[in-house]
Amino acid sequence: MTDGEAILEFDGVTKWYGSVAALLDVSFDVRTDVVGLVGKNGVGKSTLMKLAVGLLAPSQGEVRVCGRPAQSLDARAQIGFCPDFDRLYEPLSGVEFVAWMLRYHGFGRAQARRRAEEVLAELGLAENMHRRIREYSTGMRQRVRLGQALAHGPSFVLLDEPMTGLDPVARAELSEQIRELPRRGVGVLVSSHVLHELEAVADRVVLVHQGRLLAQGRIGELRDRMPDRPHRLRLRAAELRSLAAELAQWAPVEGVAVREDALEVSLLGQRDFYDRLTALAAGWPGGLHEIAPLDDDLAAVFGYLVE
């Protein structure tokens, strides 16, 4: 599988539940990168995930994994799914659970156990993999769920709310592990409510709202595609009021507001704004201390699109 080939493809997918449309004409793909799936509750994210792993069939359109229909056995061999619900086979140990799942991928008993131990050790569960799952913390359980998704060496992994219930250290570790997957040739589709964390791991995002695909692409690109939305910046500098007066005369500047210790600047277009600002900063008495975008992040982009 090369970077250029789509591992997961949604091609004009519509899904109806009776007379209710959960997804309408959704098309996107996942290659060997990390794609973030963003949307509010109830907009069709779970439906989309279930379509991708073949648990649901599209009413119209096609879902393909590695070129095969998502519901085929060949496709399922290539998929790893880490669901959002926190249920596992509680009486088993982590290694037993993962080994059991591997048995259905054609692994022999000893081979399955070895591989399960390997993958759980990689996920940081080496010391606890033989304890019963019911004794695990939320983070350990999440690692087991991730382990069963990765153990068989899938080409494509879906992670549904993988950060839920994890402490900040575990979140950082998991983010690193997700970032590592494309380097091994694995495509990743990850959904999360924690947008800044999703932003940190995703190469691209797919934004879904009310069953429709609002937008897809890199976050910066998406933001640039909204020229009617002023970019907002925060500037911290000495002589705030003088700076505000100076900036207010510049063409792309739509407005300047003086906050407590910073300026909030609205820009319509950014043609030569940053070049001029750099030149200004060089000669400004006391210098500019901070230039920070306020609405170039995923949350802002998503908010604008949903509006």
Next chain:
Amino acid sequence: MFATAIESARQTLWMLRYRRVLWIVPVALVLLFVFAFVVSGRARGSVDGLHLYCVMAWWGLGTVLVPWTTLYLGVQAVHGELEDRTSQYLFLRPVRRVPLLLGKWLAVSLVSALIGCAGAVALFLGIGARPDLWLDGVEAGPVATYALVLGLGAFAYAAAASFFAATFRRPLAWAAFFVVGVQMLAANLPVSAGMRRLTITDPLRRVLLDQLEPSDRLAADLWPAERPEAREVDDLPSSFTLEAGSPLVDLMLFVAVCLAFACWRYAATEYESRSRD
């Protein structure tokens, strides 16, 4: 497919070990032994040991222990995983769902058959411990007959449990309706009504008729609502011949139909617990 079914059966057996209902089985068997021993002591002089054994085995094991244990375990094995959604872990594997379900059915059948056989033995030990109660001496033959009948019943009830669990949101309620509604209704209809093939108890009853050849009194105690002509065994096909109407064929048909519907529902593409009402 075969390997998947065997692996599913192995995993189901392993998980059944953790069902609390199974923990009480050894205790229940001991209680059954004690109960049989006490009852047979009180029955001394009024009833034959063989008669007492047959009645207690049929009513205690054949209509209560095996049906309810099997239905409960079967429903838990199939429906429990659907309700808590752990079945999704299995459905994501590159295997078909039919062998997964068949493996669960096989595992539940084996466990229930074993429980039924153990119950038949415990009951026999309790009543057999009073040899003076047995007019013609203690006979172990009926134990094998009941073990066979209960084993067959276990496979059939497990198939019914699989069907209810794969089809309905409240499978235990449907199972109760089947046992105390459909089966009792059918048992009280004339043979000519043809409803009996919808039940498990009727083929089992005919196996007992064929194997035990009970006296009129025993038959009346075993099936009090039964019309006398239905106790005639001369016209019945032998229990284990593979001809239409034999108890074995009827049970096999029942199991096949239940499993076919269960597999169809279980393998349905969009099968989710929430969408099954």
